[in-house]
Amino acid sequence: MNTATGAPDPQTIVQAADLSRRYGEGEAAVDALAGVSVGFPGGRFAAIMGPSGSGKSTLMHILAGLDRPTSGVVRVGGVDLTDLSDQDLTQLRRDRIGFIFQTFNLLPVLDARENILLPLSIAGKKPDGEWFDLLIDTVGIRDRLSHRPAEMSGGQQQRVAVARALISRPTVVFADEPSGNLDSKASNDVLELLRHAVDDFGQTVVMVTHDAHAASFADRLLVLADGRIVHDGDAVTSEQALDLMKSVG
Amino acid sequence: MLPLVLRGFMQRKVRVVLTAIAIALGVALMAGTYILTDTINKSFASIFSVANRGNDVVISPTQNLGRETRSQTSPITDQMLAKVRATPGVSEAAGSIFTPGTFLDVHGKRLTNGGAPAFVASESPKRFESFKPVQGHLPLGPDEVAIDEQTAKRHTLKLGQQMIVAGSAPAKRYTIVGITRFGGGESFGGAGAAILTPTEAQRVVGLPGHFDQIEVAAESNPAHPVSANELRGRIRAALPATVDVRTGAQQAAKDTSDLESNLGFLRTFLLVFAYVALVVGAFIIFNTFSITVAQRTREFGLLRTLGASRRQIMQSVVYEGLLLGVVGAVLGLLGGLVLAPALNELFKAFGAELPHNGTVVETRTIVVSLLVGTVVTLLAGLPPALRATRVPPLAAMREGVEIPPRVLSARGLIVRLAIVLVIAVLLAALIGGSVAVSVVFAALWVGRLSARYRRGARPRRYRVVPALARGIGALVSWRGITGQLARENSIRQPGRTIITAAALTVGLALVAFVAVLADGTKATINQAVSRSFAGNLIVENSQSGNNEQGIPAVVAPALRRVPGVAGVAPIAFTEGRLKGSSSNVRITAIEPSTFGQVYRVEWKKGSNATLLGLGKDGTILTKSYADSKHLKVGQTISVLTPTDKHIALTVRGIASDNARLLGDLTITLPLAREAFGQRDDALNFVAYSQGASNAQVQPAVNRLLAASFPQTRSRTAAQFKQDQASQINTLLALIYVLLALSVIVSLFGIVNTLILSIYERTRELGMLRAIGTSRRQIRQMIRYESVITALIGGVFGLVIGVVGALLVTTLALSDSGYVQSIPVGTLAILLVVAALAGLLAAQLPARRAARLDMLQALASE
Numbered sequence A: 001m002n003t004a005t006g007a008p009d010p011q012t013i014v015q016a017a018d019l020s021r022r023y024g025e026g027e028a029a030v031d032a033l034a035g036v037s038v039g040f041p042g043g044r045f046a047a048i049m050g051p052s053g054s055g056k057s058t059l060m061h062i063l064a065g066l067d068r069p070t071s072g073v074v075r076v077g078g079v080d081l082t083d084l085s086d087q088d089l090t091q092l093r094r095d096r097i098g099f100i101f102q103t104f105n106l107l108p109v110l111d112a113r114e115n116i117l118l119p120l121s122i123a124g125k126k127p128d129g130e131w132f133d134l135l136i137d138t139v140g141i142r143d144r145l146s147h148r149p150a151e152m153s154g155g156q157q158q159r160v161a162v163a164r165a166l167i168s169r170p171t172v173v174f175a176d177e178p179s180g181n182l183d184s185k186a187s188n189d190v191l192e193l194l195r196h197a198v199d200d201f202g203q204t205v206v207m208v209t210h211d212a213h214a215a216s217f218a219d220r221l222l223v224l225a226d227g228r229i230v231h232d233g234d235a236v237t238s239e240q241a242l243d244l245m246k247s248v249g
Numbered sequence B: 001m002l003p004l005v006l007r008g009f010m011q012r013k014v015r016v017v018l019t020a021i022a023i024a025l026g027v028a029l030m031a032g033t034y035i036l037t038d039t040i041n042k043s044f045a046s047i048f049s050v051a052n053r054g055n056d057v058v059i060s061p062t063q064n065l066g067r068e069t070r071s072q073t074s075p076i077t078d079q080m081l082a083k084v085r086a087t088p089g090v091s092e093a094a095g096s097i098f099t100p101g102t103f104l105d106v107h108g109k110r111l112t113n114g115g116a117p118a119f120v121a122s123e124s125p126k127r128f129e130s131f132k133p134v135q136g137h138l139p140l141g142p143d144e145v146a147i148d149e150q151t152a153k154r155h156t157l158k159l160g161q162q163m164i165v166a167g168s169a170p171a172k173r174y175t176i177v178g179i180t181r182f183g184g185g186e187s188f189g190g191a192g193a194a195i196l197t198p199t200e201a202q203r204v205v206g207l208p209g210h211f212d213q214i215e216v217a218a219e220s221n222p223a224h225p226v227s228a229n230e231l232r233g234r235i236r237a238a239l240p241a242t243v244d245v246r247t248g249a250q251q252a253a254k255d256t257s258d259l260e261s262n263l264g265f266l267r268t269f270l271l272v273f274a275y276v277a278l279v280v281g282a283f284i285i286f287n288t289f290s291i292t293v294a295q296r297t298r299e300f301g302l303l304r305t306l307g308a309s310r311r312q313i314m315q316s317v318v319y320e321g322l323l324l325g326v327v328g329a330v331l332g333l334l335g336g337l338v339l340a341p342a343l344n345e346l347f348k349a350f351g352a353e354l355p356h357n358g359t360v361v362e363t364r365t366i367v368v369s370l371l372v373g374t375v376v377t378l379l380a381g382l383p384p385a386l387r388a389t390r391v392p393p394l395a396a397m398r399e400g401v402e403i404p405p406r407v408l409s410a411r412g413l414i415v416r417l418a419i420v421l422v423i424a425v426l427l428a429a430l431i432g433g434s435v436a437v438s439v440v441f442a443a444l445w446v447g448r449l450s451a452r453y454r455r456g457a458r459p460r461r462y463r464v465v466p467a468l469a470r471g472i473g474a475l476v477s478w479r480g481i482t483g484q485l486a487r488e489n490s491i492r493q494p495g496r497t498i499i500t501a502a503a504l505t506v507g508l509a510l511v512a513f514v515a516v517l518a519d520g521t522k523a524t525i526n527q528a529v530s531r532s533f534a535g536n537l538i539v540e541n542s543q544s545g546n547n548e549q550g551i552p553a554v555v556a557p558a559l560r561r562v563p564g565v566a567g568v569a570p571i572a573f574t575e576g577r578l579k580g581s582s583s584n585v586r587i588t589a590i591e592p593s594t595f596g597q598v599y600r601v602e603w604k605k606g607s608n609a610t611l612l613g614l615g616k617d618g619t620i621l622t623k624s625y626a627d628s629k630h631l632k633v634g635q636t637i638s639v640l641t642p643t644d645k646h647i648a649l650t651v652r653g654i655a656s657d658n659a660r661l662l663g664d665l666t667i668t669l670p671l672a673r674e675a676f677g678q679r680d681d682a683l684n685f686v687a688y689s690q691g692a693s694n695a696q697v698q699p700a701v702n703r704l705l706a707a708s709f710p711q712t713r714s715r716t717a718a719q720f721k722q723d724q725a726s727q728i729n730t731l732l733a734l735i736y737v738l739l740a741l742s743v744i745v746s747l748f749g750i751v752n753t754l755i756l757s758i759y760e761r762t763r764e765l766g767m768l769r770a771i772g773t774s775r776r777q778i779r780q781m782i783r784y785e786s787v788i789t790a791l792i793g794g795v796f797g798l799v800i801g802v803v804g805a806l807l808v809t810t811l812a813l814s815d816s817g818y819v820q821s822i823p824v825g826t827l828a829i830l831l832v833v834a835a836l837a838g839l840l841a842a843q844l845p846a847r848r849a850a851r852l853d854m855l856q857a858l859a860s861e
């Protein structure tokens, strides 16, 4: 199974080899992924695009250990996820992985500060005050810290979510359409934040998106179609991304 | 996790309170029961200690048949008193009387309160005096009486007025010369006391020369000090074994412990209802948690993606259960403080007034209430908590992620077993509850229940619910779209609906159960009386069911002289104990020459001639008793009597008796008087002569009774049946009131479920409003849904209750001649009540649903 891209590489944070994922059985079976091999090096910002139903979310869930592939292997930071128990996966999520969701997913009963610190309190870790300060200034919600999600705009909520994803200094942050529910201004803010995290904090980010403009913030663009990678290349402009999409579309 | 749980808790106050109340009501009844019974105990203990204060030594009859049984003839005599007085170290000794009697005003109206007892007591030397006059003085002559303050107050009796005291001797008028207070307390268990001079008291209770008790004071000469214990030893040595000799302190302790054992029944009776309410509460907690766990799937998924372990998810739900349990238990404990006096008022309303000074909250009450409330809540929340652990992290990402079926590990299996065990225990409590309830009925009249007791099946078929909901829904769907939607909503989550309904089912099943049992009991009494009673009148104590007091033995000869009366058959009840046994047998004493004329005995072995040949050494057994002890005609048994005699009885006949007039053993009245100390009768059956009409004879009988025996009354068979029925109805009403609490708890369950499902359907409701549904229609829809749920619970409850009662009576009571009867009217009313309850429960949720802001509802995700 050592394909060209599947070989372990110390620089590669997330490594997938020959992933396939089949939903259902028999006639009705759907192959959401059909042999995907890809590696994500550290400190880079990768965007995954593709038409609806092409398997983007499925790939991301599997890479993050939220779902298991039908076949193939995923390594995160050198750890093979295949045989990890629920407890080990839980530990992996605490130490290595951060998430940003399309629908923000903040806990309504907690204020912004508590939401940001939530992963640490779950893991029973002490927050690093300087890091926290740096983060909230970076995402720019210092004056909203005591507000509840219901009292914040979508853009503000998503910025809180970005801070929450970064607070535990994860090895990799996965973002599924982080700008999907935001207007262009708020969307720009969030994407710039991610860019900033990669450039200034050396964060690794994998982002799924529909939006060609969003993709233009990344260092690398992968395009999925029918569960396969059909394009894997360097940074592009929005126009180029749009053209790429049209060609697979 | 705890801070997060606390946070959520504070923000859902309404729901928390509603859910906590579900458990709090059960805890309140439990705490209230403990507080009430402890308070009563304590009040009595202080009364007893005051009453025994001046007594260094107390002499009372030995109770060889257990503390419940006492001979009607006290073994304590004048001679014994003389012996006590002659004992060195005794400075003063006095005999006293304290025997049940009846007081009436000059018009023959009873001066006691409901079922509370009244006592004829004797005046004692000052140092032993338990009754302190607060007005006037104690009686000095045979025509004077002092009455207790409470009775005086209740009937506004004043010094100088006249009243009647009746005991075993014919009634007599006395002048009230004093108003007294017992032992310094306000009330002696609601009982009244009429104090007469000792000789007069002895005459009234029919035992000249006898006392109920002797009180002794020790010599206080400091030169020859004698301790109470030492004196007790000396007196003990001087007296026969038919009496107990105790120090004053020992006597007070014994009086208190006797009372505690009596109150134990009351406590158990009330606790049963508390347990039922707790079981219902547990259903609601379980349901509420199940719903909230389902609603929070996404949140749990999110926490999992953020690194929460299964254990942490479990903890977060369990902590919530714990907090809720503590809140519920504390609310319950506080509720108990309110409920305790309310329970007392309830008993007062049903004719049992007990003294309760202050409020006694024992540590045990607090510990047990808090523990039970918390643990029940915790356990009920455990299955949903386990379910929450199976929410996959993916639930945060995708809509509609299913919770995967559990894979059973060894640990999971143990947890599961534990849950099943707990549920089994809860069900056992529930079943125990129904047993206890049925025992109450049994105790009333039907007699002892056999141990073979099974509870009816509990249908748990979810499929039934949609069917039922459709059926019931059809009733409301003529109301158009709102009715239809309500119907569909109630079958959307059948599991949820059935558990919500099940809470109501438990309460209503028990109500139906007792209703059917009571109706059958009435039918059984009616049939048995019609079948067995061959006379025309029954003369009994006018405090119906008061066998302890009964009627004086002199009534029967007096009745025989009334024109038109052909025969009078006196009947008495007593007890004895078979050699080698530790429990008592019920014994009926009859007059052989008259009994056969007024009662149709169903002979298995023997005939009415057997009665005439019974003699002082013969007995008749009931078939069930003979069977259980494998006794046959001709065998001889040895019986210990309440007066401490051992007598040998030969079995002469065996009869079955559905009317339960005949005890395990039947003996002759002369034997009962001689060897059992039985003096009064319980009943007199009167037969008229040929051609005499009731219209003539009963009034004549009544005139005699009113003049000489105002504590008695005559009943025709029809009146007797009516009395029995109304007695059962009283008890039934009490049980209904106590079960109502469980029904109220289940209403909170309906409210809770509705609020939760409205919250869940916020979007849908917003949409309905957006397309033109009016607020009124929304309200209607919620109300219908509630009524459907309540009716499902009601129908199940009635079916289970009726089937359960029929099953129990078939299994346990069929050979005792129990007649089954179903009170259709009552059951129909119950169903209507269930529907109305559903409507009531829907008020708050319906208003909430109608108030939803349309825009916000649509925006909510």
Ligand SMILES: Nc1ncnc2c1ncn2[C@@H]1O[C@H](COP(=O)(O)OP(=O)(O)OP(=O)(O)O)[C@@H](O)[C@H]1O
Pocket: A023, A024, A030, A031, A032, A050, A051, A052, A053, A054, A055, A056, A057, A058, A059, A210
């Ligand atoms: N739980 C599931 N059961 C069955 N089929 C599924 C399931 N989840 C996803 N699929 C199918 O797998 C395929 C890939 O789905 P996926 O969600 O990964 O697509 P996507 O690229 O993220 O699409 P979108 O851009 O619309 O979010 C689709 O055809 C989808 O219908």
Ligand SMILES: [Mg+2]
Pocket: A056, A057, A058
């Ligand atoms: Mg997707």
